[in-house]
Amino acid sequence: MMELKLIDQAGQSSAKVSATDEVFGREYNESLIHQVVTAYMANGRRGTRAQKDRGEVRHSTKKPFKQKGTGRARAGMTSSPLWRGGGKVFPNRPDENFSHKLNKKMYRAGVCSILSQLAREGRLSVVDQFTVDAPKTKLLAQKIKSMGFENVLIVTDTVDENLQLSSRNLPNVDVVSASHADPVSLIRYANVLLTKNAVAKFEELLK
Numbered sequence: 001m002m003e004l005k006l007i008d009q010a011g012q013s014s015a016k017v018s019a020t021d022e023v024f025g026r027e028y029n030e031s032l033i034h035q036v037v038t039a040y041m042a043n044g045r046r047g048t049r050a051q052k053d054r055g056e057v058r059h060s061t062k063k064p065f066k067q068k069g070t071g072r073a074r075a076g077m078t079s080s081p082l083w084r085g086g087g088k089v090f091p092n093r094p095d096e097n098f099s100h101k102l103n104k105k106m107y108r109a110g111v112c113s114i115l116s117q118l119a120r121e122g123r124l125s126v127v128d129q130f131t132v133d134a135p136k137t138k139l140l141a142q143k144i145k146s147m148g149f150e151n152v153l154i155v156t157d158t159v160d161e162n163l164q165l166s167s168r169n170l171p172n173v174d175v176v177s178a179s180h181a182d183p184v185s186l187i188r189y190a191n192v193l194l195t196k197n198a199v200a201k202f203e204e205l206l207k
Helices: 030-043 104-120 137-146 161-167 183-188 196-206
Strands: 002-007 013-019 124-127 152-156 173-177 191-195
Touching: 002 104, 013 196, 030 104, 030 183, 104 124, 104 183, 104 196, 124 196, 137 161, 137 173, 152 161, 152 183, 152 196, 161 173, 191 196
Parallel strands: 002 124, 124 191, 152 173, 152 191
Antiparallel strands: 002 013
């Protein structure tokens, strides 16, 4: 069994929490993590860019200059992709598909590898529970500072409304539920703080 660092509200390490090796004790797999992160970011892209081909650009059908005698390469229309203002050869389309296929087993293994590496590096901590009394940014900022964190991702089993509202104006703090924790957020923040219930939820979802 893997042992995770359990901290109190002052950020002091008080004990250890047992967690399954299957989720928090995996070997580091750099290529798999790269594939999972790349696929996650690619699948979030939208096809919003568009370009025009030579039949769509605004141009005259008149021959720009005579065929012979100028010393220049022959040209029939100014819509040619070789010309400035001409159409693109393979234009980008709004319906372009950026998605990458990734099996569920690979995705879960990649997230487990990330969590395991965070634990080994000492960037992952566990707390009994994490709440704030009111939806105030100042309260959350003070609590995080008192625990010794500046840049942190807080993962709970279910997102408390007070926590969610309090974290919106903090650029280096985010609050997510275990079921919505994504690989990009897990590697983006310097520290990850899990509640005990979130650890159990991860073990349930990623087995």
